[in-house]
Amino acid sequence: MSDRINVMMPWLGREEEEALAEVIASGWVAQGPRVARFEREFASAVRSRYAVATTSCTTALHLALIVAGIREGDHVVIPSFSFIATTNAVRYVGAHPVFADVDPVTGNVTGDTVAAALTPRTRAVIAVDQGGVPVDLDDVRAVADPAGIVVIEDAACGAGSTLRGCPVGAGAEIAAWSFHPRKLLTTGEGGMLTTNHQSWAVRAAHLREHGMSVSAAERHASALPPAETYDEVGYNFRMTDLQAAVGIVQLGRLPEMVARRRRIAARYQAAVDGVHGLRAVTDPPHGTTNYQSFWVEVDDEYPTDREGLLEALAVADISARRGIMAAHRQAPYRHLTPPEGLPATERLTDRTLILPMFHHLSDANQDRVIDVLRDPVGGRR
Structure with missing residues (x-):
């Protein structure tokens, strides 16, 4: 196992350990002052007015839909080419x-693919920064905004990516973020909702804590706390101060994380450039990617198919993953497949795989991966 190259590893160290120790020593480990600080610093980093920490990106998306006014029976246009959450x-x-197809190069929805999926009942669009590649939010909003359709950015993979020189999420009315260990910035589990609408932020913060009128932290700080009330059905979507303390340290590391990943990506891209039948993910014209995932597409000219390349990497003790899933192929959502299909989504799902990408991937280990990419058949032998 010592020679195994994992597909990803979080970058955590002594600073995170010290931050956790401080929280433990304080005696307050639930949602509290460190969550509030993490929210302020994250909002500033992505140039949003408000941030609300949650348990995951999934719960942040859930709250985003609620505060944006999406109700039972409304239609929401989304890519199938995304994690099922x-x-x-x-x-x-x-x-x-309602599933929209994606651009065959970036893997993201576009204004055109969204427009093709709109219905008279469409009230929202979820645009995903897939694998860290920034979605062209301006293009999508040019279609949605005139129709009064809210665009929610699923920026789960997007921390550190840019769109036209600004941080991903800066141009969104509302966005959801992930701090899962597969992302650059991790808190173990955790998420964040960001928005420029004060009323949406206030309601999201209210809903994440059971809809209580007085937060747990406020009650703890008062010797005689006021009686709380509950004016709507809420949820337990709270982040802990333990997680937030790690997140604060990780946020400070983010520029270095992105720079390192882009250097690793450049080495992969240079190597793949000379291999017939392989196409590597690259920056789109409208922004830069953080390379949360580095994927390649396997074409017919390559000596083997995607499954064969995965096998060759495994033989070399290198862990890789099949590309992004297609939600419309899963049992709960097959009946929602549009009649014309989703050809770009299906091609990318069937032909892409994700290569090892993490902060401390050495050149020597990356060269092991590159050797297999250049000679997958010889590698299996």
């Missing part, structure tokens, strides 16, 4: 997912 969140509020 994107689709599940739509169902949590009783809305109807």
Whole structure:
């Protein structure tokens, strides 16, 4: 196992340990002052007015749909080419997912693919920064805004990516973020909702804590706390101060994380450039990616198919993953497949795989991966 190259590893160290120790010593480990600080610093980093920490990106998406006014029976246009949580969140509020195809190069929805999926009942669009590649939010909003359709950015993978020189999420009315260990910035589990609408932020913060009129932290701080009331059905979507303390340290590391990943990506891209039948993910014209995932597409000219390349990497003790799933192929959502299909989504799902990408991936280990990419058949022998 010592020679195994994992597909990802979080970058955590002594600073995170010290931050956790401080929280433990304080005696307050639930949602409290460190969550509030993490929210302020994250909002500033992504140039949003407000941030609300949650248990995951999924719960942030759930709250985003609620505060944006999406209700039972509304239609929400989303990519099938995304982790199933994107689709599940739509169902949590009783809305109807409508799948849009994606650009075959970036893997993201576009203004055109969204326009093709709109219905008279469409009330929202969820646009995903897939694998860290920034979605062209301006293009999508040019279609949605004139129709009064809210665009929610699923920026789960997007921390550190840019769109036209600004941080991903800066141009969104509302966005949801993930701090899962597969993302650059991790709190173990955790998420964030960001928005420029004060009323949406206030309601999201209210809903994440059971709809209580007085937060647990406020009650703890008062010797004689006021009686709390509950004016709507809420949820337990709270982040802990333990998680937030790690997040604060990780946020400070983010520029270095992105720079390192972009250097690793450049080495992969240079190597793949000379291999017939392989196409590597790259920056789109409208922004830069953080390379949360580095994927390649396997074409017919390559000596083997995607499954064969995965096998060759495994033989070399290198862990890789099949590309992004297609939600419309899963049992709960097959009946929602549009009659014309989703050809770009299906091609990318069938032909892409994710290569090892993490902060401390050495050049020597990356060269092991590159050797297999250049000679997958010889590698299996």
